[in-house]
Amino acid sequence: MEGNPPVPSRWGRVRAARGLDMADTRFLNAEVFNPFSGDWDRTDLAVKDGFLAGTGLYPARNEVDLKGRRVVPGLIDAHVHIESSLLSPSEFARLVARHGTTTVIADPHEIANVLGMVGIEYMLSQREKLPIDLVIMLPSCVPATASDIGGAVLESADLASFKGRPGVIGLGEVMNVSGVLQGDPDLYRKLDLFPLIDGHAPLLTGRDLSAYLAAGIQSDHECTGPAEAREKIGKGMFIYIREGSTEQNIRAIIPVVTTSTSPRFSFATDDRHVDLLVEEGHIDDCIRKAISYGLEEETALRMATLSPAERFGLHDRGALAPGKVADFCVLAPGKEFAVEKTFRRGHELQLNTAIPTPELRGNFTATPPQITDIVLTGSGSARVIGLVPHQIITESLIIEIVPDNLPDTRRDILKVVVCSRYHPGRIAAGLVHGFGLNSGAIAGSVSHDAHNIVAVGASDVDLCTAISLVIAAGGGLAAVNGDTTTLLQLACAGLMSTNPYEQVYRSFKALEHQVADMGGIDQAFMYLSFLSLTVIPRLRITDRGLFDVETVSHVPVFESGV
């Protein structure tokens, strides 16, 4: 042995694994899930410097008796937009860590659409403060398509500048499917940047799906039906089964998962509001739901741990084996999957104290609209955006409309307005079915992907008021019903609150209560936030009018072309 001693981390845990040094902590009497074998092993866990040194009997400085509790590796979310929680990264992390999540693969697509490189830098700057590991897939489509106008344009050279940055591992969901199929040159340059490329290919099938894969894209989290999932698995995609606030695909896709295909399936929450995170949980909720739909618990656990770790080449996690990080969950007693305590690098996380977050002013130059700005003219057969319950896709409905009868609360046909954040005075109106409001209006500055201000209402006055409230707050969510107004300010880029998650949750619930009082559906703000999403079929609305996803073009509200 010559020269300097080996770096402490690797050599330290080797010494502990051999029993030459004391381990830091020995967790006694655990029933440990082993995703390699699918077994539950009754064993002890020895932790040194945050890593598993070994299983079985070990001398250690501290001992923690787990009294036969079940222990699973820290849960992994394969694809999430943290911004959609309405929480700051640190508060999102504090909340999901309570639910057993220790690693998230995040695509900061939303904040990048608002603030570009500054937004990505902001998310990266938060990494060190978090109680979980934040791994970044770079937003590949800012704006989502050439048809979208947001606060930033990220070109391949911009993304290239993040290569080699700690925490950046690949290219995030390539949602610009038409750009792939039509050969957008800069998009292809982005595909050349990273070996790991996530996809986003709702309802894509046959030759177009093959073409999308031929471009080198490897995964999808948009499967809504079993046939779609089977085709994608058969063509080699990694499937992240998505269970967000409105996009809930577990029930439909779980029947496709088998023991042999489970390495190619993971869970993803994609877009999950704070309320669902607080009330139902995070990946733990996905596991419970998957089991409730008939999946074997061990297969669900593999999908939440080892499968995503391997898909992303994260060799140091996904299992509790020697050399892996000591991130794990201790389950509550009983058969149901419920996380009682979360350990990170061998330490129980203390999650009662909020983690402060700096404000980050968004790009916000909108002007409050007047009623005359949101008038709809024309009549006859109109294109109406139709919500699909629990799905992110929308229908393109054709309904006979008499403008004088609008809003038509009897048939649940309301006005939808998009007001640009970035270009004062740019505003468009259309029609939407499915929100259920019989009075008032809601508005928000969370509006995928450009994050303009989107509003739906049964009253033009309330629509204008709600939008004005959001603008005045520098971003937020608002519900207005005459004199009754509720506002959740989103001081971080107009997307996320800087407040503790408990407070955001209460504010959000107040908003939801007001929406319910106005007759609105559950999760109205999540559906609202997807009305402008031009990369998912079928009918959307941007600040320049209705948008037909299939033809990739703006279309008039009335078929007569007015």
Added chain:
Amino acid sequence: MEGNPPVPSRWGRVRAARGLDMADTRFLNAEVFNPFSGDWDRTDLAVKDGFLAGTGLYPARNEVDLKGRRVVPGLIDAHVHIESSLLSPSEFARLVARHGTTTVIADPHEIANVLGMVGIEYMLSQREKLPIDLVIMLPSCVPATASDIGGAVLESADLASFKGRPGVIGLGEVMNVSGVLQGDPDLYRKLDLFPLIDGHAPLLTGRDLSAYLAAGIQSDHECTGPAEAREKIGKGMFIYIREGSTEQNIRAIIPVVTTSTSPRFSFATDDRHVDLLVEEGHIDDCIRKAISYGLEEETALRMATLSPAERFGLHDRGALAPGKVADFCVLAPGKEFAVEKTFRRGHELQLNTAIPTPELRGNFTATPPQITDIVLTGSGSARVIGLVPHQIITESLIIEIVPDNLPDTRRDILKVVVCSRYHPGRIAAGLVHGFGLNSGAIAGSVSHDAHNIVAVGASDVDLCTAISLVIAAGGGLAAVNGDTTTLLQLACAGLMSTNPYEQVYRSFKALEHQVADMGGIDQAFMYLSFLSLTVIPRLRITDRGLFDVETVSHVPVFESGV
């Protein structure tokens, strides 16, 4: 669409996948194995620019009717030392390509032990000439341990200089187990160089195995028993089931493989002489053997294709799906797995013509020994190296010896001699049981890992002659029985022949026939080549004497210490 057109490769196959351009070739009526689903899909394959564009009906410039033949993705060897075939890289490739192999993960450990960086550069320089893809894991242990003295020492800084070189993907088998367990500083620096680290941990178990894994090593190809394989799988290792010329582990390990663990199992040939490659095959032989021992064919095929591709992060292969390379095998009719034709990048390989290889002089400064150099003195209880049939491990036998009776062909106790290649006059002698020679001697310059000259014989005169022949040839394998001599020259570093594989095969068979005539066992040269391998239990011999692997020290032949 602005700017330059996308790079042809990616965009070209996307266009073909969409049907906008003709594919280059459409393979009709194939029964294609799909490792993602485990199914056989009746479909067509469309190839563009060497990649799969899509499956199903496609317009194409050429059509090849496969008439219902079964088609499997190109086979992958997860771990091989090409040098052990006795063939040059190009001739090795030509031979294994006939057997359906299209990618090998090779560790140029042998040539690196002889020639250091020059040896690795030589292997890399051959890549472009090969009909298969050669992917390199850098030799991590040159020499294998601090006890070994070969032709080169590769330090972490040397290996670091290969980072980023095309074809170099990770750190090869870390065979210096004691260096890991004892914290060899430069070995730990090597572990920090690459995320992908292959292992080599024969019979390692319990805390020592945990320690080895805690160092970050991920795989093993040395499992000889099911309990060993179960422990290693349970602790998260990738297992390459090895089936070499003498180290044959498929029969013992196959029972451990299940559908759920098959993503973590691959096949490896490690060290396979030209004769076995010609007569039985390569990975195709592993598949046939695995099936014959009860493994489901589809599971065996996954282990030979997708499992290694994923383990090594080779996203572009392992399956015949859009975006993957069009490397595949067409099987012969009938139920048995037999490769009839091999296609690479969509073209049938034409393998009848030998591929020329430049000579590469080894590091060869040995002097021919005299009989007085190989005398054994002492008597009583002697340590004798005991061969274990079909295994690479050896026994450490204790046998009563009367030196005057040596060689004791009645009890099959022969003399073994190691003569340094690199240090003239350094020579050692010991005893070995299991070769069966009743006259003559064999010698070779292939002698893992230092590749000194090793010889075993029933006659001291023939021993000296055989060693001298090898030295005079600048490396080779020789059999000597009085006046009858057979020599296979190895002009490439004293490890590989520069001749066509058919010719090497004939020469090697002639050697084996002479060995058989002398009473020797099958594969005598392969067993011979492992007698100096100080990283595998239990008793070995180097140019400095007998070596006890467990105590990592040289020991005298006679227990009395003489």
